Amino acid sequence: MTLATLPSAVPVLRPAPSRRLARRFADVIVLTGRNLVHIAREPLQLSDVTIQPVLFTLLFVYVFGSGVVLPGGGSYTDFAIAGLLALNLTTSAMGTAVGLSNDLNSGVIDRFRTLPMWRAAVLVGRSLADLSTAALCTLIVALTGLVIGWRPDASIPAVIGGFALFLLFAYALSWGCGCLGIVSKGPESAQGVGLVILFPLAIVSNGLVPTQRMPAVLRVIADWNPVSAVTAAARQLWGNPNPSATIPAWPMQHPVAASLLWSVALLVIFAPLATLLYRRRTTG
């Protein structure tokens, strides 16, 4: 080992002085990239956004689709794609909790914290990486849908708008899951608790079946569920069957506005909360 020339012979490596914002941006990019590499290497996490969407889409469309009759008519495939996208994005938001919990329990966060980097870059980098996987998931659901006959009946900007609402919602939800990842003891418990919260959130909605025939209590929950708002908004924007349009609840009458409000509210609550919890957990 030739270390003799290593230390003081060469000066301390210092970054060129650059603007703080540029440094923060660079930190976020580096950590986003790092998280994406980790997700790509983790077969389970990757299959959550690649194989699972295809599987869910085919299973639900062909199994449920044969039994569900939509109020007001229309094709179940056209109806279901928005709901399946909601289901996949909601459940895969767990990845944020698991990933963050993994990092917090592995020692890598301590390593980051001894580096002269932007502290919140850990959270922002995580959320952006998970937004990227959400986008991949969205693409896969949409392509699977197109293959089995899903057809939006709207202008291109409206179709894009529907996807954008979904991604905004997924991004906001990932901050909530980030909070869960920070407060949980380890990745397993993050996953356990995440499932208990996210699965009902995804299922008690208008995503896979119309809410009209649900028991009264469930129906109220479903109609006010943010997942229902995003799903109804996408159906409306895509010109797909949207049985919720006949439901008088405010979010079902104004799904685009409701989904925007929900997403912004989740972000406004959970982004600062995650930052606070992260600070608490890593200071002491």
Place this chain on the structure above:
Amino acid sequence: MIEAEGLTKRYGPTVALAGIDLQVPAGSILGVLGPNGAGKTTALRILTTLSLPDDGWARVAGYDVVREAAAVQRNIGVTAQDATVRQNLVMIGRLSGLRRRQARARAAELLDQFDLADAADRMLREYSGGMRRRLDLAAGLVTRPPVLFLDEPTTGLDPASRLRMWNVIRELVTGGVTLLLTTQYLDEADELADRIVVIDHGHVIAEGTPAELKTQTGGARLEVTLTEANPAASGALEPFASGPVHVSQDGRRLRAPVRSGGGLASTVVRALDAAGITVDDVEVHQPSLDDVFFALTGRPAELAEDRDEPSLEVARS
């Protein structure tokens, strides 16, 4: 280069640090010696900006670890016991503010210097303990920081990897790096450090050069087992002993404190042989952390164990 005064840290009812002072002049190595839970890692966490002290202050490279944490971070390298591969070395460089090309070049340089270039693109789980530690050290050196903190750099390594790590650390310091290392092994502190502080229950209980510390703790211990009891043996050992020679009841086992030195065991065997005494076994025990502790506190180190102290690798709230 590193100085601290009255550092205090409590975790709930547990006092991890009860006001310790540290001084590490530029270019020197301080070994922080103590059993698990003594407060070594807590001190290290405060000095590397990972924890906030409840009381007292510390300055590293001239910057306050609380008020000027960012400036401290620009001047230190830390080896946490985390997992690192080539990509991570590049990442650490990038997060330290190096440009991508600079960070890649530095990672390649370090992997070369640490004999890890061949293994650099393997997955970390294929790495041996010694390789991981070298990689950890490399990760601490990415920005060529003037101050380096090593947390138990050889714990859990086999003897060969341990010697290799020692060589790496020694070469580092000939280059003028200021270094603070924590260890549970007296011989490690002895090998590497200019000065040693011994911490127990959050207090500094001894401080000095390795030589001073050894005198304080009585140095090495000679143990001889004879084939059969011989009254002349005790007298034959006296020239080597730095204190009274103790003879066991059956007269076959003799024990004496000695000043450690090379070749002592063979010299003893020759001397006993010349006196016509036959020997079954000769052992020279270097003072262990236990001996130091026993000498300083009157109780063995194990009793000081306290598993509540957070490690550097796992941050708890």
